């Protein structure tokens with residue numbers, strides 16, 4: 001999955017966003033909690049001050065009953081626990097709205113001591129295993145500190161609030177994250193989409209489809225890349241057209257002189273009825289070279305004809321078996337001469353295809369020519385026909401040396417000859433290139449592989465033709 005740039009981009013965005021959100025979430029939760037606690041502290045301080053003013057006279061008189069009575073008369077919001085002490089620290093009143101929340105001895109002594117010293121104190125601390133937010137203020141009567149009021153709110157009360165803050169922050173982070181997933185998915189697609197499009201187009205261009213162009217969608221670097229790619233494809237197309245024209249023109253121009261040469265060599269042989277051995281060998285060599293030249297020019301003309309679409313196919317129902325038999329028979333003498341056995345087999349009722357029989361003969365001839373050329377004496381070349389799921393197959397197998405794995409992808413290229421066949425064997429490297437174009441033009445495919453036991457196996461596939469209409 002992470003092989004795709006889209007997912008990698010997306011993962012990067014997500015990691016960055018997640019880290020930022022985590023930091024923000026934790027910070028927000030802490031900050032909100034702290035603010036809330038500070039607010040509670042301020043509220044407690046205000047309440048303690050209110051109580052201190054109310055009970056000032058009773059505390060000044062150190063009257064427990066009066067202090068409690070006066071304290072009970074104070075109305076204040078919330079339900080903090082309140083402890084009122086006299087100047088010696090003795091408790092005059094100890095109140096809690098709920099018994100479970102009563103702040104027991106010892107009260108937060110430091111805060112009380114500070115208040116008795118005339119200073120206000122507020123904060124939060126552990127009291128008896130419970131976390132308490134507290135505020136302590138002095139009770140001032142006649143300008144002197146007469147005692148202190150301590151108000152504390154156990155955090156149990158606040159926990160609900162804090163939970164609420166945390167869940168709020170949590171949900172906000174989650175919603176933002178989902179939103180971020182969506183946005184980063186779109187963003188990653190926007191960047192990776194054109195790249196994938198260009199990659200696919202480049203692969204098609206490399207495979208020979210030079211008419212490929214990609215849409216220029218943006219005005220950024222990706223747009224520039226698309227433009228450059230289109231420019232490159234256009235240039236390649238132009239060069240390819242020039243090359244084709246050149247091959248067509250050159251082979252056309254060569255045809256007449258080569259034909260004249262063939263005739264001249266034949267005439268020369270006739271005019272010298274019994275040449276001496278040296279002249280005979282020379283004449284033979286010249287004859288062979290002229291023949292090679294003639295076949296090369298023929299191949300080049302064929303290639304430029306198929307490449308430019310000038311080959312007119314007569315697609316009719318054909319029995320492949322007959323085509324193969326004709327080709328095999330025509331190669332039998334050469335097989336016998338090389339000591340290579342030629343075999344043909346196929347289903348009893350034949351293999352019908354919709355094809356041009358002359359062109360299919362040409363394709364099979366190229367394959368058999370190679371097979372015979374590369375198979376050493378004593379070997380075997382087998383042509384097998386078959387039909388499977390609407391496809392007709394021809395397999396041409398030999399017991400030759402096989403093809404190097406590195407060469408396999410290139411053997412259908414123009415002028416390609418494997419290194420091991422470069423020396424000694426004659427051929428321009430055009431046979432398979434022509435064969436492939438002819439098969440593709442008829443709606444089929446051709447491929448090659450090495451046989452496990454040694455030798456090569458070529459497979460030609462064509463769509464099966466209508467059985468009843470087959471004329472053979």
Ligand SMILES: Nc1ncnc2c1ncn2[C@@H]1O[C@H](COP(=O)(O)OP(=O)(O)OP(=O)(O)O)[C@@H](O)[C@H]1O
Pocket residue numbers: 299366370371374398400401402403411412416417418419421426427428429430431432433456
């Ligand atoms: N049956 C085979 N066994 C081993 N190698 C093969 C076989 N068929 C093709 N090749 C390899 O593929 C190359 C290309 O084959 P192709 O038929 O296109 O060219 P060629 O036979 O060398 O020349 P041409 O067909 O133009 O006379 C050959 O040169 C050879 O290296």
Ligand SMILES: [Mg+2]
Pocket residue numbers: 366369370427430431432
């Ligand atoms: Mg060949």
